[in-house]
Amino acid sequence: MARTPLTIRILGLAAGGALAAGLAACGxxxxxxxxxxxxxxxxxxxxxxxxxxLNRAETKGTVGPDLDEAFRRSLSEGFGRDTVRGVVLxxxxxxxxxxxxxxxxxPPKLVEGQEAVDVAAYVASVASLGGKDTGRLGSAVAASGAGKPAVAKDGKLAIPADPNGQLAYTTEKASATPGPLEIDSPNESAVVHDIAVEGNGVDEDGEDVVNGGVSKVSFVAKAGTYEYYCTLPGHRAAGMEGVLTVK
Ligand code: HEC
Structure with a gap:
C-alpha cells in the first residue's frame, strides 16, 4: 500500500529520534x-x-485532515504519543x-514557541481518543453556540461569531418582532466568517469578515422562522447556524 506523507514523517521521526532528543524530558x-x-x-x-x-477538543473543521483519523493508524501500529507530538510540532x-x-x-507558525509546544502536547495526548476531556481540561474551552438567545432591539440583532474561532455563532437562537431588521455579526476571531439569512422569501448574504469586522444583512422580517448560517465552506455543516424566530 502507498505510504501517506504522514506515515513517512512518522517513520522518519521514529527512526531518527533527532527531534525527541531536542525536546524536554517526558513523563x-x-x-x-x-x-x-x-x-x-x-x-x-x-x-x-x-x-x-479533533474529537476531544470538540472541533469540527473539515478543510484539513481529521486529526483523530490521521494518527489512529500509527498509534495502533505502536508508535508512541511522543512521536505523534514530534509530527504535530x-x-x-x-x-x-x-x-x-x-x-x-x-500557514506556518500559527502558534509559536511555548504555545506550539503546548498545542503539540495536547493534540498528541488526545489524538484518536473517544469520550470527552474531563476535569480542568474538560472546562478549558467554553462550549460553542450555547450562549443566551439573541433578542432584537430597535430593529437590530447582534449574532457574534464565536470569539475563539470555533465554527459557531455565540448562540443558535434569536428572536425579533416583525418589521425592518438589521443583523450584525461581529467576528473577533482570525477565522473568516459571514452571516446569511434564509426563509420566508428572504435570501441575504453578508460580507466575509475577520479580525473584528462585522458581517451585516438587512431585510423586512415577517412572522415566521428563518435560518441564519455561515456560507464559508464546511462552516454550516460544522454547526455554524441557528434559527431566528419572528413573532
Ligand atoms: C487553513 C486551514 C488550516 C489551519 C488553520 C490549520 N491546518 Fe493543519 N492542515 C491543513 C491542511 C490542508 C493539511 C494537509 C496539507 C498540509 O500539510 O498542508 C493540514 C495538515 C495538518 C497535520 C498533518 C496531518 C496529516 O494527515 O498529514 C497536522 C498534524 C496539522 N495540520 C495540525 C494543525 C495544527 C496543530 C493547527 C493549529 C496550530 C493547524 N493544523 C491549523 C489545514 C489547516
Whole structure:
C-alpha cells in the first residue's frame, strides 16, 4: 500500500529520534514536563479548529485532515504519543505542503514557541481518543453556540461569531418582532466568517469578515422562522447556524 506523507514523517521521526532528543524530558504518558495541556487546548481551538476535526477538543473543521483519523493508524501500529507530538510540532513549524493560494493552505507558525509546544502536547495526548476531556481540561474551552438567545432591539440583532474561532455563532437562537431588521455579526476571531439569512422569501448574504469586522444583512422580517448560517465552506455543516424566530 502507498505510504501517506504522514506515515513517512512518522517513520522518519521514529527512526531518527533527532527531534525527541531536542525536546524536554517526558513523563510516562509522553507529555513533556514543560507542556501545559490546558493552554495547548485553548490555543488549538483558537488557531486550528477552523480546519481540523479533533474529537476531544470538540472541533469540527473539515478543510484539513481529521486529526483523530490521521494518527489512529500509527498509534495502533505502536508508535508512541511522543512521536505523534514530534509530527504535530513539525507540521506547525513547517506545514507548507500546499501552494499558498490554495484555500486549504495551512500557514506556518500559527502558534509559536511555548504555545506550539503546548498545542503539540495536547493534540498528541488526545489524538484518536473517544469520550470527552474531563476535569480542568474538560472546562478549558467554553462550549460553542450555547450562549443566551439573541433578542432584537430597535430593529437590530447582534449574532457574534464565536470569539475563539470555533465554527459557531455565540448562540443558535434569536428572536425579533416583525418589521425592518438589521443583523450584525461581529467576528473577533482570525477565522473568516459571514452571516446569511434564509426563509420566508428572504435570501441575504453578508460580507466575509475577520479580525473584528462585522458581517451585516438587512431585510423586512415577517412572522415566521428563518435560518441564519455561515456560507464559508464546511462552516454550516460544522454547526455554524441557528434559527431566528419572528413573532
Ligand atoms: C487553513 C486551514 C488550516 C489551519 C488553520 C490549520 N491546518 Fe493543519 N492542515 C491543513 C491542511 C490542508 C493539511 C494537509 C496539507 C498540509 O500539510 O498542508 C493540514 C495538515 C495538518 C497535520 C498533518 C496531518 C496529516 O494527515 O498529514 C497536522 C498534524 C496539522 N495540520 C495540525 C494543525 C495544527 C496543530 C493547527 C493549529 C496550530 C493547524 N493544523 C491549523 C489545514 C489547516
Amino acid at each position: 510516562s504518558d509522553g507529555v513533556p514536563d514543560d507542556a501545559d495541556l490546558i493552554a495547548g487546548k485553548q490555543a488549538f481551538v483558537k488557531a486550528c479548529s477552523a480546519c481540523h476535526v 513539525q507540521q506547525i513549524l513547517h506545514p507548507a505542503r500546499l501552494p499558498k493560494d490554495s484555500p486549504a493552505y495551512m
